[in-house]
Amino acid sequence: MSRRRLMKPAFTTTHIAVMEQSILEAGPLSVMKKFDEAIRQKESDDGGCGGAAKVNYVDSFHYMTFDVIGELAFGQSFGMLQKGDLFALDGIKALNTLEYFKEVYVPLLSKYKELLVPSMIKKINRLKDFTKDVVAKRKKQTASNSNKSPSGVPQDILQVFINNTDQETKAKLKEKDLISELIVQLFGGTDTSSNTLSWTLFLLMVYPETYKKVCREIRSTFPDRSKPITYTEGLSKLPYLEAVIYESMRFLPTTSGRVGRKVPEQQGFELSTGQYLPPGTEVSVPIYSIHHDGALWKDHHVFIPERFLASEKEGNSVEDVVARKKNLMTFSTGVRVCPGRNLAMCEIFMTLANILRDYDFWLPEDMVEFGPDVIDDETGEPRIIPGFLGITYTPRYSERDGWICVKHNVASSQ
Numbered sequence: 001m002s003r004r005r006l007m008k009p010a011f012t013t014t015h016i017a018v019m020e021q022s023i024l025e026a027g028p029l030s031v032m033k034k035f036d037e038a039i040r041q042k043e044s045d046d047g048g049c050g051g052a053a054k055v056n057y058v059d060s061f062h063y064m065t066f067d068v069i070g071e072l073a074f075g076q077s078f079g080m081l082q083k084g085d086l087f088a089l090d091g092i093k094a095l096n097t098l099e100y101f102k103e104v105y106v107p108l109l110s111k112y113k114e115l116l117v118p119s120m121i122k123k124i125n126r127l128k129d130f131t132k133d134v135v136a137k138r139k140k141q142t143a144s145n146s147n148k149s150p151s152g153v154p155q156d157i158l159q160v161f162i163n164n165t166d167q168e169t170k171a172k173l174k175e176k177d178l179i180s181e182l183i184v185q186l187f188g189g190t191d192t193s194s195n196t197l198s199w200t201l202f203l204l205m206v207y208p209e210t211y212k213k214v215c216r217e218i219r220s221t222f223p224d225r226s227k228p229i230t231y232t233e234g235l236s237k238l239p240y241l242e243a244v245i246y247e248s249m250r251f252l253p254t255t256s257g258r259v260g261r262k263v264p265e266q267q268g269f270e271l272s273t274g275q276y277l278p279p280g281t282e283v284s285v286p287i288y289s290i291h292h293d294g295a296l297w298k299d300h301h302v303f304i305p306e307r308f309l310a311s312e313k314e315g316n317s318v319e320d321v322v323a324r325k326k327n328l329m330t331f332s333t334g335v336r337v338c339p340g341r342n343l344a345m346c347e348i349f350m351t352l353a354n355i356l357r358d359y360d361f362w363l364p365e366d367m368v369e370f371g372p373d374v375i376d377d378e379t380g381e382p383r384i385i386p387g388f389l390g391i392t393y394t395p396r397y398s399e400r401d402g403w404i405c406v407k408h409n410v411a412s413s414q
């Protein structure tokens with residue numbers, strides 16, 4: 001069964017709505033619990049927050065996205081945010097490193113990996129064993145529920161993958177394939193979403209007018225802090241927040257690298273420019289460059305969410321915005337478009353809506369190299385914290401640059 005066919009039912013908008021409450025709990029509500037704890041314990045050192053709490057938002061979002069995928073694809077949060085249990089992250093890091101070395105440096109590594117990198121193998125095996133266990137438990141639970149109401153079984157990604165059958169053969173996924181597909185969800189659905197959240201929050205800190213405007217929209221539309229903002233309810237009511245997310249994904253796409261493709265071996269391909277690509281040619285689309293192409297984006301070097309807001313005041317028609325969204329490559333496009341994009345948008349939207357409503361954020365005073373008034377010589381715009389382009393584009397020094405001051409938004413608290 002193809003991966004895309006397997007994944008499709010788990011990521012439809014209808015199924016995302018079914019999983020929304022779990023996403024909310026393992027995602028924004030959990031990260032807010034962490035912020036509350038930091039505020040309660042006044043977790044501030046000499047860090048320039050004027051006595052307010054200081055949190056590492058880059059790490060917090062990273063752990064949060066693991067916990068969300070844990071909840072949805074592994075039937076339980078990994079407990080990274082609340083318990084600091086990092087075994088799933090360690091397993092993914094080890095897998096990444098091993099793949100990288102295998103491909104780039106040491107083809108023989110795959111043969112002798114057990115001997116050469118025992119600690120990495122241990123971490124990978126722990127994640128695999130955990131996944132195997134999760135699958136076995138869920139299958140048992142499903143079996144014991146088979147004659148009862150299906151409501152006893154969670155309607156999550158794990159269940160969709162277990163239930164799925166091949167259309168032709170009617171066969172279910174083999175256990176080995178099921179385990180590897182679940183682990184693929186961790187690769188696809190963690191760094192990508194967490195980097196997008198981190199870049200967005202940072203951009204709001206260095207573009208304070210945008211920060212104020214988006215907070216105004218959220219706080220005036222959903223003033224009751226006792227009720228979390230859901231995606232279902234919020235999306236149509238918070239167009240500026242949505243525009244901020246789109247512009248952040250344009251300005252600093254977490255998939256800044258190149259999306260690779262190969263021209264089919266059977267026939268070549270002619271570009272609209274007349275150039276001919278022979279069969280087997282490897283080509284790639286540089287996402288960051290497309291998002292900063294001056295022919296497509298006016299003032300591409302400036303963070304302007306208004307370009308994604310359909311409004312007369314901004315001089316944008318609905319058609320303009322639709323056309324601009326089509327030029328966004330963050331989730332790629334065509335048959336290989338990211339299958340998890342609906343889930344990503346739901347998670348990112350709910351996280352930002354809730355934290356921006358309930359807390360005030362500002363950059364620590366001792367972070368003197370960045371801020372609204374620290375201008376980059378090249379762009380004439382606020383300087384951006386350094387990024388690292390690996391598989392995703394990620395804040396490079398999270399232990400140095402990933403900090404933010406936080407306090408409750410007293411104005412709207414009940």
Ligand code: HEM
Pocket residue numbers: 003004069184185186188189190192193196254255259260329330331332333336337338339340341343344
């Ligand atoms: C902001 C968040 C995300 C971004 C920017 C993103 C972006 C991408 C991109 C650019 C691709 C490659 C497509 C291509 O080759 O053309 C991809 C593939 C993929 N994504 Fe996402 N993604 C995000 C979140 C997620 C989430 C939340 C999941 C699932 C839980 C997910 C699962 C996957 C999978 C499984 C693939 C590989 C699909 C295949 O084999 O064809 N992604 N994503």
